[in-house]
Amino acid sequence: MVFLGLAFKSLISRRGSVVLTCLAMTVSIFVILGVEHIRTQAKESFYNTVSGADLIVGARTGSANLLLYSVFRIGSATNNVSWESYSDITADDRVKWAIPISLGDSHKGYRVMGTTLSYFEHYSYGKKRNLKFANGEPFHDLFDVVLGSQVAKNLGYGIGDQITLAHGIGKTSFSMHDDKPFRISGILAPTGTPVDQTLHVSLQGIEAIHLDWQPGSRKSGPEVNSLVKEDLAIKSITAFILGLKSRMTTFEVQREINEFSQEPLLAILPGVALAELWEMINILEGVLQLISYLILFSALLGLAAMLLASMREREQEIKLFRAIGASPGFLFVLIQLEALIICGFSILIGSACLLLCLGATKEKLSANFGLYVEANIFSTNSVLLLSFVVIATVAVASIPSLGAYKQARSVT
Amino acid sequence: MTVNIENLRYAYDKKGNETLLDIPRWNIAKGEKVLLHGPSGGGKSTLLNLISGILRSSEGKLEVMGERLDKMNERERDRFRANNVGYVFQSFNLFPFLNAYENVDLSLYFSQDAKPKGSKQKIENLLSELNLSKSDCAKPIRKLSIGQQQRVAIARSLIKKPGLLIADEPTSSLDEENRNQFMSVLLDLINEQDTTLLFVSHDLSLRPHFNRAEALAGINQGKTN
Numbered sequence: 001m002v003f004l005g006l007a008f009k010s011l012i013s014r015r016g017s018v019v020l021t022c023l024a025m026t027v028s029i030f031v032i033l034g035v036e037h038i039r040t041q042a043k044e045s046f047y048n049t050v051s052g053a054d055l056i057v058g059a060r061t062g063s064a065n066l067l068l069y070s071v072f073r074i075g076s077a078t079n080n081v082s083w084e085s086y087s088d089i090t091a092d093d094r095v096k097w098a099i100p101i102s103l104g105d106s107h108k109g110y111r112v113m114g115t116t117l118s119y120f121e122h123y124s125y126g127k128k129r130n131l132k133f134a135n136g137e138p139f140h141d142l143f144d145v146v147l148g149s150q151v152a153k154n155l156g157y158g159i160g161d162q163i164t165l166a167h168g169i170g171k172t173s174f175s176m177h178d179d180k181p182f183r184i185s186g187i188l189a190p191t192g193t194p195v196d197q198t199l200h201v202s203l204q205g206i207e208a209i210h211l212d213w214q215p216g217s218r219k220s221g222p223e224v225n226s227l228v229k230e231d232l233a234i235k236s237i238t239a240f241i242l243g244l245k246s247r248m249t250t251f252e253v254q255r256e257i258n259e260f261s262q263e264p265l266l267a268i269l270p271g272v273a274l275a276e277l278w279e280m281i282n283i284l285e286g287v288l289q290l291i292s293y294l295i296l297f298s299a300l301l302g303l304a305a306m307l308l309a310s311m312r313e314r315e316q317e318i319k320l321f322r323a324i325g326a327s328p329g330f331l332f333v334l335i336q337l338e339a340l341i342i343c344g345f346s347i348l349i350g351s352a353c354l355l356l357c358l359g360a361t362k363e364k365l366s367a368n369f370g371l372y373v374e375a376n377i378f379s380t381n382s383v384l385l386l387s388f389v390v391i392a393t394v395a396v397a398s399i400p401s402l403g404a405y406k407q408a409r410s411v412t
Numbered sequence: 413m414t415v416n417i418e419n420l421r422y423a424y425d426k427k428g429n430e431t432l433l434d435i436p437r438w439n440i441a442k443g444e445k446v447l448l449h450g451p452s453g454g455g456k457s458t459l460l461n462l463i464s465g466i467l468r469s470s471e472g473k474l475e476v477m478g479e480r481l482d483k484m485n486e487r488e489r490d491r492f493r494a495n496n497v498g499y500v501f502q503s504f505n506l507f508p509f510l511n512a513y514e515n516v517d518l519s520l521y522f523s524q525d526a527k528p529k530g531s532k533q534k535i536e537n538l539l540s541e542l543n544l545s546k547s548d549c550a551k552p553i554r555k556l557s558i559g560q561q562q563r564v565a566i567a568r569s570l571i572k573k574p575g576l577l578i579a580d581e582p583t584s585s586l587d588e589e590n591r592n593q594f595m596s597v598l599l600d601l602i603n604e605q606d607t608t609l610l611f612v613s614h615d616l617s618l619r620p621h622f623n624r625a626e627a628l629a630g631i632n633q634g635k636t637n
Contacts, residue, residue, distance in 0.1 A: 002521050006510075013509035316504035322466050323501070324568070325494020325522035327487060409486075 007337040014310060021299075021306045022342050022349070028299035029350030029389060030357075032292040033377055036385055037354070039285050041373045046278060049193045050241075052124040053270050054250050057081065057089065057257055058239035060264035064280065067273040070101055070239040073111040073194050077103065080236035085262050090242070094253055097122045097243040102206045104238070105165045110151045112165050112199045114206030114237070120146075122243055125193045135159050136186030139202050142232075144185035150196040152187045159184055165199075165209060180209045192372035204232040242267075296389065300396040303339060307400035311407065318407050328408035332401045339397030340390070347386055351377065413475070414576050414608040415440040415463055420472035422455075422462060432458055434633040435472075442575075445602065445609040447619060450628035456612050459628065460578050463610065464497045465489030477575045494522035498569030498577040498607070500598075502584050505565030512539060512549040512556065512564040516571050523572040538567045542597060559590045563597060570601050577602060579611045583618070595621055 011018045050056075050071050058066040059079035068074040090098040099122055102114030120138045124130050136159045139146055147157060157163065162181045182201060190196055211232075244250055250269065257267035321331060358375045365373050415438070422433040432455045440446050450456055461467040462474060465481050468489070474482045477496055481489055506515045516535045539549050542563040548556060556564065562582065569577060579598070583591040599621060602609050611622065619625050 002518070006518070009509040009514075010507075317507060320501070320504060320507065322490075323464065323493075323499035324519045325490055327490045 003334060003337055004341075007334055007341055010334075011338055011341060017306050017310070018342065021303050022346050024299040024302045025342060025346030026350045026353070028292075028296040029346050029386075030353050031295050032385060032389070033350060033382055034354050034357075035288045035292040036381060037358070037377045037379075038373055039288065040379065040381055043278065045192055045372045047274055048126040049274070050123075050125060050270050052122070052128045052243065053241045054244040054247065055242040055254055055257070055267045056239060056270055056273070057242060057265055057267045060266045063266065063268040063273045064277050066239065066266055066268055067270070067277055069103060070241070071194065071270070073103065073113070073198060077238045080238060081240065081265065082236050082263060083234045085260065085265065086237055086240055088262070089257060089260070090240070092253070094244055094246070094249045095242055096245045099123055099241040100203060100234075100237045101239045101241070102203055102237045105167060105206065105209070107151075107163055107165050107199050108155060110148075110155075110197055110199055112145075112201060112206075114201055114203045116203060119200065123195070123241070125191050125195065129191075131191065131195065132189040134187050134189040136184070139185050139200065139205070141183070141185070142202065142205055142208055143180060143182045144202070144205070145182040146186040146188060146200040147184055148188055148194075148196040148198045148200075149190040151199055152184075157184055157187075159187065163199075165201075203234050203237065207232045207234060296392070300392055303342060303393065304396045304399050307335060307339060307397060308403060311400055311403050314404075315407065318404060322408055326408075328405045331408045332405040335401040335404045336394060336397050339393050339401075343390060343393040347389065413439055414442050414444070414477055415610070416473070416475040418473040420462070420474055421470045422458060422467070423470050431470075433462070435459075435631050436633065438631045440608055440610060443606050443608055444624070445599075445622045446611065447616075447622040447625040448610060448612045448628060449614060449616060449625065454628050455632060456628055457580060459632075460580055460610070460612065463576070464499060464578055465493045490522075495572065496575050498572070498574035500562075500565050500569050500577070500579040500582045502581040505582075506553045506561060506568065508553050511552055512544060512560075512567075515553065515564060516568045519568045519571055535567070535571060538571055539564070542567055558586065559593060562586065562590070562594050566594075566598050566601065570605060570607070573605050574607060576608045576610065579609065579613075581613050582611075583613060583615060591615075 056066060056070050058070060059077055059081055061078045065075060065078070069077050086098070086100060089095070097118055099119045100115055103111060105112040117138055120131050120133075122130075133146075134149060136146070138144075145163065151157070161184045163184065164181050182205070188195060188200075242253070244253060254267040254269065257265050318331060322328075354377055355375060358373060358377065362373060362375055417435050417438040419437075420433060420435045421431055423431045448456060448459075458467065462469055462481075463476060465476070465484065466489075468486075469482050472482065473480065476492075479492060479496075481492065484492065506512075507518070510518065513535060516539065517531070520531055520535075536546070536549075540546075544560060544563060544567075548560060553561060553564070565582070582598075583594055586594060595618065598609075601607075609622075611618070616625070
């Protein structure tokens, strides 16, 4: 207690430089914890986007591109997959289930995905968690739409509301399918994946809104009331997800699809493609980590410099400590304790600031970047990181501490 | 005998080439008040640091209050000093970030393994005896006058009732009034506690307060600047 009281009072007496050092440390801890937390959460969220799927199939392109547009709704497909190819492949005995995906339209910047009811039955994310409805039910009618949780929340939609889809994927579109409005039949529960940012309609619904469309313009077409779901033939889709009866056949089916004779297709293993894609992001992750460690290093150097600079003005103080019987070891520990108090306060303030910032920006991160970040920053990783900060503080503070120790031994 | 020196040598370098102090024999009896004077750089502060155990002699016998300091390691000398030696400097006698009470209390922290019972009362009584009010004792040191600060320094150095009090030019920065007041308070407490006093000063007008006055040059055969 004497040590702690002395260290506290000594720091308070030099509060100007101490506050500045504490601020520098706080910023560095905020950055290092923030980068680590967002990195971990982004990785977790990334790997949790799709699970339980054995293969993702699309027109031949790069595996990253196929994964990006089919799962993350980022970018566009190079070509479509014909319905015949889809039917042939999914008719195989080894296929347990299939989810067709048709992309190309949007609503106020959110991607619209055409699919079938098997999507709600078989699509899973995280640790094989299936999609659940927060409200309503799947699309049964031609112009029914099921919203992802973020779409409904951010646009303030409810069951029964009518919305209009836009042609293309731009945030602002001048080509609206306003003659064929959709009715919201269901809203999905939050998943923390791109599903939350997607509007889901039936494949026939997608076909229906494009019946009167030629490339680039709209021509007169049939009235909404005259369209029957069953009469609309699907010509092509963008991609499809496959679930196989046996994992053992995955590579076999993948090879057969990649060598499919009717059209050039690509089948990818979602886990492998996710890992490959993350490897590409890994460089940025490494750079961010390096920058945060450099910020911490400079803050620690600032702490050491502040304590070292104070040694000159504390020469008399050290002499007095020695005169009243303090050992050089006492002075070593006292300086270390001062550094640790600064470090402790910085950790507290830095963590509190990060918690507040994450709490305030959580919604914006998920809406604008699709990044689902938990506000709770405390994990084994963050505790390890903070332990590293404490150890680094002790190591760096040993420079002024040893200075005080030597000064105490050579008092004349 | 409070201080007993025989053939004491102290050199800054380990080879002993530049001997600063070489004292064949010098003693201070128990309860004696000795004034030591000499030119700056002559080794007065070094001798005080040797007698208090902050520095270790290169050679010879140095006995303080019956304990051989020259045979002790650093930790033992620190403990000895904390328990038996009081120290007053010319300036910076107190920690500026502590108040008067805390400064005196800290001195007790190093003097014993555990603080004696009633130490709080003891500190308050001593500070009150030195004309320091409770409100003054709670003030930051910088808010006290120089005279008050020197009185707190006396309390800090005498609270543990040391056998030896070392004063290193404590009056040189004081005006005549404060100097007289300081000497009066210090000597009253010294006499009351039967403490031996080794007082270093250039001011020979203080001579009447002491049993004897000695020039360092008279006892030191070592090389001086």
